[in-house]
Amino acid sequence: MYFYKIGDRRLGSPRRLSEWDALSGAMIDYDTQLVETTFQLSALVRQPDTLTASDILNDAAMVMQSEQFIKTLKAGGVGILRVGEVRNPYFGDDRDQFQAMPSFDFIVSYNRTVNRSSKVITTFVTAIDRV
Numbered sequence: 001m002y003f004y005k006i007g008d009r010r011l012g013s014p015r016r017l018s019e020w021d022a023l024s025g026a027m028i029d030y031d032t033q034l035v036e037t038t039f040q041l042s043a044l045v046r047q048p049d050t051l052t053a054s055d056i057l058n059d060a061a062m063v064m065q066s067e068q069f070i071k072t073l074k075a076g077g078v079g080i081l082r083v084g085e086v087r088n089p090y091f092g093d094d095r096d097q098f099q100a101m102p103s104f105d106f107i108v109s110y111n112r113t114v115n116r117s118s119k120v121i122t123t124f125v126t127a128i129d130r131v
Contacts, residue, residue: 001056006038006105018118027118035112036081042103054102057086061104073108081107 011034018029041060043053051059063069064083073080084105093099 001060002042002044004040004042006040009036009038010034011036011109021117024117025120027120028115029118030113030115032111032113034109036107036109038105038107040103040105042101044099044101047099053100054086054088057102057104061086061106064106078108078110081109 014031014033016029016031018027021028041057043056043060045051045053045056061083064080070080086102086104088100088102090098090100
């Protein structure tokens with residue numbers, strides 16, 4: 001089995017939040033963005049085996065849609081948005097035979113957060129001067 005990241009898609013605008021951290025005496029700024037990441041799972045199986053590569057990927061797709069898998073991802077702050085159909089293209093292998101290399105895409109969603117400290121104003125002086 002092969003596992004590839006296809007790409008990321010940011011949704012909407014980042015949510016911005018600032019909190020005072022009394023312990024460090026700094027303002028912490030948080031930017032949180034909802035992200036969808038697409039992955040591809042593919043498989044190669046030498047024939048004749050009992051299961052084809054397509055059989056293995058169809059089983060993997062079923063596992064990824066199971067309640068236990070979804071709960072496990074959710075516990076880690078990740079949601080599975082979609083598991084796509086299994087495609088079954090053929091290619092010419094090293095033995096000059098056509099071999100299937102099925103694959104499917106799946107999309108997960110999660111929040112990506114970046115935080116940073118901001119400088120804090122400790123003294124503010126006002127003055128009225130003549131012009």
